[in-house]
Amino acid sequence: MEKTVIKVEHLSKIYKLYQKPSDRLKESLGFTRKKKYQEHKALNDVNIEIKKGETIGIIGTNGSGKSTLLKIITGVLNPTSGNVIIDGRISALLELGAGFNMEYTGIENVYMNGMMIGFSREEVDEKLNDILEFADIGDFVYQPVKTYSSGMFVRLAFAVAINIEPEILIVDEALSVGDVFFQAKCYRKFEEFKKMGRTILFVSHDLSSISRYCDRVILLNKGIKTAEGDPKEMIDIYKKVLVNQYDEEKELMTPVDEKAFAEDSWARKLLNNQRRQEYGTKLAEIIDYGIMDQAGTITNNIMKGEPFTVKMKVIFHELVQDPIFAFSIKDMKGTEITGTNTMVEKKFVNLKEKEQVIEISFEQNMDLQGGEYLLSLGCTGYERENFTVYHRLYDICSITVIADKNSVGFYDMNSKIQIV
Template identity: 65%
Template sequence: MSDIAIKVNNLSKVYKLYDKPIDRMKESLSLSKKIYSREHYALSNVSFEVKKGETVGIIGTNGSGKSTILKIITGVLNQTKGSVEVNGRISALLELGAGFNQEYTGIQNIYLNGTMMGFTKDEIDQKVNNIIQFADIGEFINQPVKTYSSGMFVRLAFAVAINIEPEILIVDEALSVGDVFFQAKCYKKFEDFKREGKTILFVSHDLGSVGKYCDRVILLNNGEKLSEGKSKEVIDIYKKVLVNQLEDAEENNQDRQQQTEKIEKWNKLMNINPNKLEYGNKMAEIVDFAIIDNKGLITNNVIKNEVCSIKMKVIFNSKIEDPIFAFTIKDLKGTDITGTNTMLEKVYVNKLEKGKEKQITFTQKMNLQGGEYLLSLGCTGYRDGNFTVYHRLYDVCNITVISDKNSVGFYDMNSDIKIN
């Protein structure tokens, strides 16, 4: 008996793209078979296998083909070329609630979806209480789903999909539905599936979850399989894709810091905020900056509890005494979370002449929780006794903290727990 749960062989999906809607009609009616379209490969000759009991992640940027390949595996889409072989009953968490009838009650939709998945009424009877308990929407279970809030709708849809005891679970960004308590319940169910030895194919932008749960990871880029292997190794390659450093993906890790120093403009490799706020008299000017991870790579992505550096290059357009260099990290709502400056850290720079250049590096362990943050940089000081802003870059870029364990609040106390 084969130990392969999913086998994808030379899979391609091609779409025809038209510049104008009428071109589609022209092409279909053309007696000379004139082509008005161009081909777009959503997938191009992708092959991989998933063994029974494995948890395999698929990552990639938007448009890389992740959702397309899941839809082909689950039969929602047909491939243009290639083949897919599936051995086992699939439950797919793709478009939650897509098969729901808005006029039916929650209970009726449970039976409707169960029947569509191939279960008999007796089999659904045995599962319905678990589904209702997992969804936890109270008396609304007996009301038409058109009266549900969006949160209740996805809770019920998720509960139906995950409680049918599949042999293969396919998940596309579905573990983040509902409130934080329901998300915790979803992740627990996900972990239960792993312990039971079920096969899981998992697509997510949450690299922390991918690293935590997946035995192997497949990286797609522009419809092609770019890499496949151990989670950490493939995630490291993906981080390079995110900052256009793919050409370095096969290079040795040695001398990366020296490579960083040779780059003409660090921030060309960064994801910069087009709506950043910039001001100051520019007597001193921040001309470059970077976030550097524990491997010496310039990136917007930092792994929680790893050492990282925030680096800036400042040119002095006037003679300045005692400049202060600073950085601040905010959440997406604009709340200051943390930051420091050279004055607070008691690192002083004396008089700097016009034309001088300084590189300032703040190095620290990243203890913030996993999530998205914004970075601000500044160069200020006191001139004739007055506080002066020479140059500030507010919300200049994002910092994505990748974590497989988040605690309460903004940062992690990294508690050492002992139970005697």
């Protein structure tokens, strides 16, 4: 049984928000007994346990408490209440600038950071070449870091964090600053760390990376740990939070009632997910859906390289303006591979009456690699410029792509090869 390396117990962080600086001064000097501030709970009774070797993602909207949590774990901030127990040497890459002295050169900051976490100068000497090679910022390493671009800064900071052999690596969104090649290098390092049994804790808005690298995901919302579990499930819940459609007490993970479909419906002929997720205002409702091969047969099985169609029927209980219809296809880990919607494709619908039923067809070639995928459908729109979900069905059924040839990656570019 793997040991616990990070344990967060009943952690809370409360900030005092003053309307003006003089109110803070009066209170600190004891000139007033009247409460001059409002309390903001950045974190509220958060409990987390992380095992050795896990890669844990933390997701949530801006202001949900993600960065505050990491700062408390790394000792940058003190909690208002609760405890954090750490078993292992931590290396952290928080927001740009944390832990670096802007007046020092890059080299001087490397030594300063190494010694701050317990390395001797001789030990930093041994790691210096690896750090400089990974950072790859040339002679800028001899210049004050205040002269660096944000890209150079994050290169050096990550190079230091990753090469001092931490047992626990903590990264807060910083990788989004680097260029695509540097990000790829960093994620390769993540893979090495995972194979070495190191622990990684990172915050990111890149849901594809969260899905790909994380063993478990923690979702924070308004300072509260809302959910925790499988990356795909947490990402689906997070999308509900983004559109204010998440209700913990009414969370829908409902079995599909196939009897609700008409005898001749498309959905009754498919292999459906018995634990699908659905949500929305239901001003519009998806009442049927199907997948059709090139012969028009309803099926979950599509041959690679052949045309296929995704169809759905939507009934409108209210006259909504410019509804948007969408489908997406994910892999089994929850990464969205492809998809489109009628707004992107510039296809618009004008409703004429309530209870009108619209039938939408998306026709395309199946160029995904052979394997198992999940289909999601949605009907959304804008009400007074506010994005609104009328009805979404996540992972409603599987799509099995049958292939006699797979190339590299998610899809086949159908390359034509000539050898002269």
